[in-house]
Amino acid sequence: MSQVRCFISAVEAQAPFFVGLDLGGTNIKVGVVDDQGRPLSWLSVPTEAEKGPEDASARMGEAVKRAIFEADIEPSAIARVGLGSPGTMDIPAGMLVEPVNLKGWDHFPIRDRVSHYCGLPVAFANDGAAAAYGEFWIGAGREFHSLVLFTLGTGIGCGIIIGDLxxxxxNSHGAECGHLIINDAEDARVCGCGQSGHLEAYASATAVIKCAQEALDAGRPTSLPDRLAEGKELSPKLLAQEAEAGDRLSLEIILEVARYMGIGIVNLLHTIDPNCVLLGGAMTFGGNETELGRRFLTRIKEEVNRRAFALLAERITIDFATLGGDAGYLGAAGIARVEHMRK
Amino acid sequence: MSQVRCFISAVEAQAPFFVGLDLGGTNIKVGVVDDQGRPLSWLSVPTEAEKGPEDASARMGEAVKRAIFEADIEPSAIARVGLGSPGTMDIPAGMLVEPVNLKGWDHFPIRDRVSHYCGLPVAFANDGAAAAYGEFWIGAGREFHSLVLFTLGTGIGCGIIIGDLxxxxxNSHGAECGHLIINDAEDARVCGCGQSGHLEAYASATAVIKCAQEALDAGRPTSLPDRLAEGKELSPKLLAQEAEAGDRLSLEIILEVARYMGIGIVNLLHTIDPNCVLLGGAMTFGGNETELGRRFLTRIKEEVNRRAFALLAERITIDFATLGGDAGYLGAAGIARVEHMRK
Structure with missing residues (x-):
């Protein structure tokens, strides 16, 4: 998945400008974009979550200033900063509530602290929503009025954009679509959240590893044990390599994830009926650039064609996201822009 | 479920006025409401679907005129008419597409034909959305910013309102939440739409009758065979009577519907995260006014408490709708009002 590394100069750029911040458990990405979503600068700093949220807020403030300096524009030309953050959160209050991947950052007023350190107004958003807005604004969804983005990784992130909304x-818990119940049975697979039968329990990296382990325990024929004996880790990446090398079990598990994603997408079509569903994140098997990625997408579409209302199956665009790891900061800047225009 | 039969006079009413039309397979309901959603008049005429959509459009035009006459206001005081209609439909185009309950009405430009016959601009809406908007505007959801209404009957209707949206x-297929997949298994129950595993296959009147028939076929102990021998029809109403009279099987089937509705509601909480979920329609077992209705609601809430994110389970309001069969025409008038205000 290509990252955006094609920057425009301050001379070409169109004011007003926005800064996007993408706060992750490991890294914080920051960049300045112009009014058309074109990036002028980008940098990444470690989150160092263990130092706590006040320290990180100060470093985010510094990073914003550095990104503005590198973009070679006046700080006064920045209309607003957007901050995309993992949940749980209280978006209107600008608070982190109990962020799962940021231990000890509970009940922290991150929006106002980052605003304090960078000296600019900050728009606050969920990271899934920010990534979805990025794809909607300038990515694979830019032609559409509405979209759903699924980010497939350890868990399943999601964002739903309808128009500019x-x-x-x-309660800042919209678009938690990894936690859609798709199997109501009592013995359904258990999700990372502790509940059972959720989409994420069937179609995340965690689910892939569980399925592979179960197949190994059952002694199913596969090349995976050889790789594990070589010291490799059981992961979607390993399964992808083995599937590409002809391992049928690995391919079967990957296509089963696709089938479940198809079911999840049908549920979104029958609730939101968007123009477009996009798939991003680490577990997209190379996307449109690999044979395996294309097979993954084809299997998803087959399941949607089989199970969605015919009109919706015919009209929906399902594809891979195109902004990769940049969707978050670009989308956060876009959400800052929407907030700026509304005020 | 009480119908709105408390009309205000033209003297008390507040302009502008709106007319709501609720087109059903059997009857068309029409009423004039004021700017605060208070009804001034109401009437019902048979749909006579077999006479075709042009004939019905003409009678809808006449019914609008009669409702205005009975409201005792000048036709010029009506700002707009709202028409709620069953799908499938194309809302922006004002077209019926293939309405399941109106045989032979396919591809009919109903919005413009009704507008032609009543001489007023017409706003066009899905009947599920209209009912939801009615509850949102002046019913059980009037205190809230967002809501989901499930209408439980032969099928499951749904409407989702967020703010005034x-x-x-x-593709006019939003909020088709009866067709959420809650059981991905190949042997899942079959829905009225032909697909399997949908919420509607587990929690509609049709599902109740199927479950009861299966239990009868399996020879489970129940008072139902006695009632059937008396010539009564197997229906949710019969099960409700028998459950109230102490039949354990009937109660079990009704509470199982509640459990499935709980699962459906969890999926909406994890997608939309609304303030409020309401239950309306014929299959609400008397609502808050009966012991059985209250048990039904309690069972739904138990399932939501068990399966939703704790914060959402704590904050969501789940209750019965209050407008009964009037929700559709009142909500259609409300949607006309929103369209009027936007233009």
Whole structure:
């Protein structure tokens, strides 16, 4: 998945400008973009979550200033900063509540602290919504009025954009679509959240590893044990390599993930009926650039064609996201822009 | 479920006025409401679907005129008419597409034909969305910013309102939440639409009758055979009577519907995160006014408490709708009002 590394100069850029911040458990990405979503600068700094949220807020403030300096524009030309953050959170209050991947950052007023350190107004968003807005604004969804982005990784992130509206929910828990119940049975697979039968329990990296381990325990024929004996780790990446090398079990597990994603997408079509569903994140098997990625997408579409209302199956665009790891900071800048225009 | 039969006079009413039309397979309901959603008049005429959509459009035009006459206001005081209609439909185009309950009405430009016959601009909406908007505007959801209404009957209707926005979808298939997949198994129950594993296959009147028949076929102990021998029809109403009279099987089937509705509601909480979920329609077992209705609601809430994110389970309001069969025409008038205000 290509990252955006094609920057425009301050001379070409169109004011007003926005800064996007993408706060992750490991890294914080920051960049300045112009009014058309074109990046002028980009940098990444370690989150160092263990130092706590006040320290990180100070470093985010510094990083914003550095990104503005590198973009070679006046700080006064920045209209607003957007901050995309993992949940749980309270978006209207600008608070982190109990962020799973940022231990000890509970109940922290991150929006106002980052604003304090960078000296600019900050728009606050869920990271899934920010990534979805990035794809909607300038990525694979830019031609569409509405979209759903699924980010497939250890868990399943999601963002829903309808027009310029992000479906954040009344309690900042909108678009938690990894936690859609797709199997109501009592013995359904258990999700990372502790509940059972969720989409994420069937179609995340965690689910892939569990399925592979179960198949290994059952002694199914596969090349995986040879790789594990070589010291490799059981992961979607390993399964992808083995599937590409002809291992049928690995391919079967990957296509089963696709089938479940198809079911999840049908549920979104029958609730939101968007123009477009995009798939991003680490577990997209190389996307459109690999045979395996294309097979993964084809299997998803087959399941959608089989199970969605015919009109919706015919009209929906399902594809890979194109902004890769840059979707978050670009989308956060886009959400800052929407907030700026509304005020 | 109480119908709105408390009309205000033209003297008390507040302009502008709106007319709501609720087109059903059997009857068409029409009423004039004021700017605060208070009804001034109401009438119902048979749909006579077999006479075709042009004939019905003409009678809808006449019914609008009669409702205005009965409201005792000048036709010129009506700002707009709202028409709620069953799908499938194309809302922006004002077209019926293939309405399941209106045989032979396919591809009919109903919005413009009704507008022609009543001489007023017409706003066009899905009947599920209209009912949801009615509850949102002046019913059980009037205190909230967002809601989901499930209408439980032969099938499951749904409407999603966020602020003044109805989630109609890009292809007029938004909020088809009866067709959420909650059981991905190949042997899952079959829905009225032909697909399997849908919420509607587990929690509609049709599902109740199927479950009861299966239990009868399996020879499970129940008072139902006695009632059938008396010539009564197997229906949710019969099961409700028998459950109230102490039949354990009937109660079990009704509470199983509640459990499935709980699962459906969890999926909406994890996608939309609304303030409020309401249950309306014929299959609500008397609602808050009966012991059985209250048990039904309690069972739904138990399942939501068990399966939703704790914060959402704690904050969501789940209750019965209050407008009964009037939700559709009142909500259609409300949607007309929103369209009027936007233009």
């Amino acid at each position: 992000s479906i954040d929910g009344e | 109805s989630i109609d979808g890009e």
